[in-house]
Amino acid sequence: MSGLRARVRLRRGSFDLDVDVQVSAGEVLAVLGPNGSGKSTLLGAVAGLLRPDDGLVEVGGRVLTDTARRAHLPPARRGVGLLAQDPLLFPHLTALANVAFGPRATGSGRRRATELAHRWLAEVGAAEFARRKPAALSGGQAQRVALARALAAGPGLLLLDEPFAALDVDAAPALRGVLRRVLAAAGQTALLVTHDPLDALALADRVVVLGAGRVVEEGPTREVLSRPRTAFTASIAGLNLVEGTATPEGLRTPDGTRIAAASTPGRGRAVAVFRPADVALYLDPGHGSPRNVLPAEVTALEPHGDTVRVKVTGAHPWLRGLAADLTPAAVADLALEPGTPVHLAVKAAAVGVHPAQPPAGTAAPQ
Numbered sequence: 001m002s003g004l005r006a007r008v009r010l011r012r013g014s015f016d017l018d019v020d021v022q023v024s025a026g027e028v029l030a031v032l033g034p035n036g037s038g039k040s041t042l043l044g045a046v047a048g049l050l051r052p053d054d055g056l057v058e059v060g061g062r063v064l065t066d067t068a069r070r071a072h073l074p075p076a077r078r079g080v081g082l083l084a085q086d087p088l089l090f091p092h093l094t095a096l097a098n099v100a101f102g103p104r105a106t107g108s109g110r111r112r113a114t115e116l117a118h119r120w121l122a123e124v125g126a127a128e129f130a131r132r133k134p135a136a137l138s139g140g141q142a143q144r145v146a147l148a149r150a151l152a153a154g155p156g157l158l159l160l161d162e163p164f165a166a167l168d169v170d171a172a173p174a175l176r177g178v179l180r181r182v183l184a185a186a187g188q189t190a191l192l193v194t195h196d197p198l199d200a201l202a203l204a205d206r207v208v209v210l211g212a213g214r215v216v217e218e219g220p221t222r223e224v225l226s227r228p229r230t231a232f233t234a235s236i237a238g239l240n241l242v243e244g245t246a247t248p249e250g251l252r253t254p255d256g257t258r259i260a261a262a263s264t265p266g267r268g269r270a271v272a273v274f275r276p277a278d279v280a281l282y283l284d285p286g287h288g289s290p291r292n293v294l295p296a297e298v299t300a301l302e303p304h305g306d307t308v309r310v311k312v313t314g315a316h317p318w319l320r321g322l323a324a325d326l327t328p329a330a331v332a333d334l335a336l337e338p339g340t341p342v343h344l345a346v347k348a349a350a351v352g353v354h355p356a357q358p359p360a361g362t363a364a365p366q
């Protein structure tokens, strides 16, 4: 088992990154932060693409960079895998050969590499694409193959750099589910850079939030996102979370309400997550096709960028504090004010159900 220790001080022009980040063995740490806060610079330093001015990077106790000793291993020798936004597959090789390339590059013989490639393709649900070339794969399929390639090399640390950013909305939840499953099954230590709090909620035990090159918040994912201490975290948090038990169709709340979702682990303690922007409010219940329509009452209206964040409450205790982001015109049309009875509607396609994170402090095996 190999954890990561990274202390990185690095200047790029007038920007100055100065962070200390640790990931326990088997843990997934998400790095969140606004544009230009230093996420890619940190990732580059850990991957070995950038040399810190001052710092130490260790994976599993093995020194990859130590400026005090002028030690710096090149990216290919660090035992660190990368899954980026672009799958970067070799176009002339089949999916199988692409995956076998990972273990071949780290010294496995041809037969062993092919065996590993078959195993990892099956693991990520891409066995049937083994003989296809990248041009014949969809974005989501190619990303699965790229994940298999990264994992087949047996990296001590996996870096995930916005791995869903280039996928369409249908492919992203499926790949998120695959990634969550294989990271847990392999006990893989990983560092995930993302703009999307849903990625962090679905995949990460802990998050660090960067602001202007410094760590400004740090802690268990749910805690940081539900009690944000900085404006940035507040702006990406504020997600609607409903706790309950996963079902094959979505989530069942403790009082028995069923919430239909696009993705679900199927069973176990879980949380349904959806964005306020995906919630519509109506005055009567009979609108359109959304599968989740819940009676509620407006409690507050707050400006939120270009939209108005409408908070609600309702007979079900878990409705308390849920939010919908509406345009000012929609708020005016519906004549919403505190006390207005409404129907809150959210399409199943906009709801993701994720296994509940373990309670704080128990997430990371040492």
Ligand SMILES: Nc1ncnc2c1ncn2[C@@H]1O[C@H](COP(=O)(O)OP(=O)(O)OP(=O)(O)O)[C@@H](O)[C@H]1O
Residues within 6 Å of the ligand: 012, 013, 015, 033, 034, 035, 036, 037, 038, 039, 040, 041, 042
């Ligand atoms: N090649 C470079 N030379 C000089 N400065 C750079 C270079 N690349 C990035 N920077 C600066 O470093 C700072 C941090 O950039 P970085 O890409 O690490 O941020 P980020 O958090 O990954 O942003 P984003 O979310 O937009 O990808 C920025 O202010 C940027 O202008």
